Amino acid sequence: MTSQAATSPVASDDTLIDRYRDVRARTEALCETLEPEDMVVQSMADVSPAKWHLAHTSWFFETFVLARGDDYRCFDPAYEYLHNSYYNSVGAQFPRARRGLLTRPTVDEIRRYRAHVDASLIRGLERGLLDGAARGVIELGLHHEQQHQELLLMDIKHVLFQNPLYPAYRETPAREPTEAPAFAWIDCPGGIHSIGAEAGDGFAFDNEGPRHRVLLEPHRLANRLVTNAEYREFIRDGGYRTPSLWLADGWALVQTERWSAPLYWVERDGEWFEFTLAGLVPLDPAAPVCHVSFYEADAYASWADARLPTEAEWEVAAAERPPRGRFLDFGRLHPAPASGPGLQQLYGDAWEWTRSAYQPYPGFRAAAGALGEYNGKFMCNQLVLRGGCCATPSGHLRASYRNFFYPHQRWMFSGIRLASDRGDRAA
Amino acid sequence: MTSQAATSPVASDDTLIDRYRDVRARTEALCETLEPEDMVVQSMADVSPAKWHLAHTSWFFETFVLARGDDYRCFDPAYEYLHNSYYNSVGAQFPRARRGLLTRPTVDEIRRYRAHVDASLIRGLERGLLDGAARGVIELGLHHEQQHQELLLMDIKHVLFQNPLYPAYRETPAREPTEAPAFAWIDCPGGIHSIGAEAGDGFAFDNEGPRHRVLLEPHRLANRLVTNAEYREFIRDGGYRTPSLWLADGWALVQTERWSAPLYWVERDGEWFEFTLAGLVPLDPAAPVCHVSFYEADAYASWADARLPTEAEWEVAAAERPPRGRFLDFGRLHPAPASGPGLQQLYGDAWEWTRSAYQPYPGFRAAAGALGEYNGKFMCNQLVLRGGCCATPSGHLRASYRNFFYPHQRWMFSGIRLASDRGDRAA
Amino acid sequence: MTSQAATSPVASDDTLIDRYRDVRARTEALCETLEPEDMVVQSMADVSPAKWHLAHTSWFFETFVLARGDDYRCFDPAYEYLHNSYYNSVGAQFPRARRGLLTRPTVDEIRRYRAHVDASLIRGLERGLLDGAARGVIELGLHHEQQHQELLLMDIKHVLFQNPLYPAYRETPAREPTEAPAFAWIDCPGGIHSIGAEAGDGFAFDNEGPRHRVLLEPHRLANRLVTNAEYREFIRDGGYRTPSLWLADGWALVQTERWSAPLYWVERDGEWFEFTLAGLVPLDPAAPVCHVSFYEADAYASWADARLPTEAEWEVAAAERPPRGRFLDFGRLHPAPASGPGLQQLYGDAWEWTRSAYQPYPGFRAAAGALGEYNGKFMCNQLVLRGGCCATPSGHLRASYRNFFYPHQRWMFSGIRLASDRGDRAA
């Protein structure tokens, strides 16, 4: 957690209660269409069962706010071990890869746990029993819960995809087909810029700071995300069979995993379909390609004679714009085609892989204590993604927001924006 | 499937309907205490989710009886692939190790599937539309479903054991502690005997025949199963740390798996507890040791200066007695201490490991067609167990019944009876 | 080791010295065509480097004969750990799967170690310092060394096969092509027979006894081993793609390992070649198929509407004949086509898979002490092979000899003889 969070002006208790209720209710609303059976299964080690997300987000408030108060009545002492994600400072954790083996507590029991935590926490806020530090942690806990809202959607999508029946998470309204705007380069100037979250300037995770200067060379960014049609062309051109396009580790993975398309693409009788949260649908050529690994994004960029942007390039461009885009509230639960002139889709639709390794900013120091484990210990082997996606809760994103995944992962809503060093190159 | 089954006198339709209803209802009754969450999870590749058992046993009747009739309306064509266990002749199978990834069909949908199959099959029987072959397959299907009743209990026990909360499947009534009778050898004569199921002499699986002659040398059998107290003594004496007691493959497994006790034994503050279907309870010293692998059974026998019986030795002794014992109807769901003089516990309580490799009897030939895959293709790498256990449906067992597992497996209710070649040895 | 060996009349010291020198020299002669580089590599965990075989066979004499005397000067104390194969009673072992990581001692150092052991042991014999028990162990050690002569050839063949250059171990003289005799069944009577080695009746390993009675039903044995031509027909007929022919574990292996032919068959431009100790040669259709697993042998038998023999069936037939055949001295280092009428190839050419699990004979008890680990602890998960092969030292084999391998293994010279229960079946 961040000194930013701790020192930034925290909302009044009334506002905080409202926000707390709203965020917590939204998590539960995401489970409305799920059966208990859907909420138990863990389809790979990276995925957590939906009921675990419901419990863990409550555990966060219980552990870091309620249990530090004097008179909290613990709901069940066994839950600490079961629902701790990775906080070694708190204690041992039930092994992550085995979360899907826990049938109990049931979904109903976890809902009662949530209600218990909510009642305790709201009572504390109503009675003014929580100091500024605690309120800061509640603020962090709400952002944490929003992250798990997105994870829950990513995870349930992966769970349902294991099933040859391709069940839908939720029906979404049909849309008129549209076309994406033509590809174009947008020129971006070089120079010294500042990126990162400024302490005291609203909530930010600790990994977004300190704000610091970076030196950029002149470059260009694509006007929109790479489309399914463009990516299909990469496939048709033998992209998955051409080692010279790939990083060595990526090419090794293509061969051992026999990758030949993005994660959720399904070929039937020569036609491409895509598994979405609304079930299996024909591939929309104008929509952004999604669920690609860093290796695929990088190989596509090589094929297109371009490269991926750095996170600083992205942030400098994004910081000039309000963080608006097609997020979770848009209701589509899938990336939509771009429209309009200029730099589009910086926010929402699909996370954008950058070529930047997820590393500490100059001067970064993780906070002391358990919440210092939130971000800092993951600053190795991962790459930064920027901009949020169709499953990111609205209001959660900002220009300095750093998401991070391993280069082989692709169950998140990850897409591609091209960049280029020089003016003389075409995609 | 067996020519025996096909040629043995099949029950009249009315009796068959009654038996069908009874067996099918018992399967569902076994799930009464389970939550939907419990019924989805697969805790290892050997285990199947409870809801899969509910579906697969229905699939069996649908595939091998109903679908071969003219006018069956299929419940859902996708189910064939999802619920086929291992019948290559029927078609491809959803991978066994991934059964726990299927959240759909839900438990409720599978119950509707069961009702649909039941209604269709009973209608066929009531209307006399099913010929003798079909009625023979129904008979087989009922024995098959009884096998899955036991599997369902084995599997749910393993699932619940993964949970550090050690939830109970069902509370069972407390019992007065009793003592087991003292260990004693029972002399058994040698000579030429016949074992195996006789064609036409009631139902038997194909692997139980043909009935054939075997040559036995004089030997001795223990009067009862090895108790927990005796096995605890083996542990105290360093049994799990003494390689000379073990088969080479067993010793390798002890080291890689770090085995130090039977599967469900749990040590707490120096005391042994045992996980049962009624939850975690103090180890009953008089009860039979259970959930041991063949390797452990064999090492125990070496330690006791004895050996395991052959399946022929067991069958010759058992064939003289009615197949009565503490099976599923006894309601304890756990092996109980022996009592009384003479050869005890041949049936029920715990399956008895034999030293006999599971191999075809002389003259055995698997049936043609899909049902020939029922038993014959597993006749390699496994060992025979005899006698049934506390989770075996009452009425399911007989002297010629051959169960079989790999030597490393121990999630079934498997115990140990000692045997000996000579009269001058003590256990 | 066996009470048989210990109590059987042991050769006079002079004869024993001659035999010792002969066997030891033959081991070294097998390495004449090898480069030091060839003698280091371990191509899979089952294989040992040639230099390890040279050392381990010396270690056997050192550990079980010399080190038990009073005045032996140890060559190098570190060798005990490095060259102990699997004798837990002797002490810890350098891990088997890592034998190929040891570059030292070098081949030359190991040759000096051999010379040291030989000089010490022959001195002891010459001076009459070794008692009957020690001379019995020397006898065992010579049979042990002969087993390693065959292992050395199996292993070096596997090592050289890893190399796309397919280097030859040794050139062998070309032979005129011949035809195999037509397939025919030989009738064999049932009844009570005795098999196994009789104590006091010449050397035998402990696993060959006790001699005991078996009950056989009338059956038939094929007149010769299955030929490459016959096996090629099985492949052409889709044998490796037809699950109904296979044991379940075998079929799983066919798919994961992508087996489509015996181990050393290599297809080039539609023609089959076979890697032999003389390099890659065109497949000889008349020669016995070799280097097949038990699963392949069993599947072939199913395809041929036959079965594999039991070890008792084989031994009863073989015991009537002298143990003569094309063994190592024949010099071909590869199975040769059968010739002549009647039951051929019982000995030599290729080991014959039986359907018999490798289990203790009635009354078997492993010897006390380290040499009790020689055979008994492997009596699980393996199947018995009979008859020796082209790489078995001449004079090593006898009718009661039991070899054993896991059903998936095929780097030994293993072939197929068919058997049948009834008179009305054709292969």
Added chain:
Amino acid sequence: MTSQAATSPVASDDTLIDRYRDVRARTEALCETLEPEDMVVQSMADVSPAKWHLAHTSWFFETFVLARGDDYRCFDPAYEYLHNSYYNSVGAQFPRARRGLLTRPTVDEIRRYRAHVDASLIRGLERGLLDGAARGVIELGLHHEQQHQELLLMDIKHVLFQNPLYPAYRETPAREPTEAPAFAWIDCPGGIHSIGAEAGDGFAFDNEGPRHRVLLEPHRLANRLVTNAEYREFIRDGGYRTPSLWLADGWALVQTERWSAPLYWVERDGEWFEFTLAGLVPLDPAAPVCHVSFYEADAYASWADARLPTEAEWEVAAAERPPRGRFLDFGRLHPAPASGPGLQQLYGDAWEWTRSAYQPYPGFRAAAGALGEYNGKFMCNQLVLRGGCCATPSGHLRASYRNFFYPHQRWMFSGIRLASDRGDRAA
């Protein structure tokens, strides 16, 4: 390969011949103390057998220089496949992890291959048949061979370490014990600096360019490498048991691999020893800690309340100094204690882990063709190390030199230099 190399002034043919002979002879000299047995083994996938290094470095000249000429007589066409490391553009490669399975060609055959390549190449140079591009590739090939000289030493050290006899690669002269200078921070200014190799300014690998501007904040560098004594204190203080010091991936590895000390540390009776190329020796407390992974380097820095330097911080400091240090010619084959005031050990002794991900510099583009695979495709998942080590050929290193390894690797001579952001911190 680099445009730098191609455009930089290439040596005259006479000088090139001399350098070629010198570098090639040095490679062979490194094998003088090795037995053929030592030169075959591959102790893990990262390691290559010594004889493979001898062959591959020749393959490089053969493939990229000789085979592109008109009249080269190929030594053996099979070698291309066997000795290609990872150049997909050249063709398929014998699998890296199986290099240790190749016993042929033998060491002698490979020496003949080397002589053949050398004669052909020198003949071409003497006759002036090689154009500037070819001479540029020869230059690259010599630097490539120097890299393999270091790899050969790293690899043979790892091979010999597998052996419980701990054989020495070569005896090295004993040295007087010395003390390392006290730890001190050296202040380094911030500002805009240029790093990277300048085109035309002497040989450099392509990954060292383009030269470009970087922005540094003021920082501090440790005056010398972390010593064994200091690292031992980290261990004593529970460093390997304290998760809060570790990156998450590092902590996971510590647990699965049970790391408790650097790779070659061996504890005996409470004393630490270190395996070196001269065998097992008592740990020198004043010498730099070596053979640590990035995770260990990072955890040590956390424990010391410091951090690792960035590669730019290192290069800016190093560029002011001549690239002199204790490299391979120093003859010690192991890192030696620092001495003297100021910034010590920037070059030689041990590679210094930086916190910089190995990524392309702004404007980097891999060369076209096979030699473009030399560096660029590895720019993911690895971290940069700087400064060379005791096994790096003298003259091979320069300030812009970028070495790279995965964070878990530690068989290279990798050490730790601390850095710090602020002036008020102590190590």
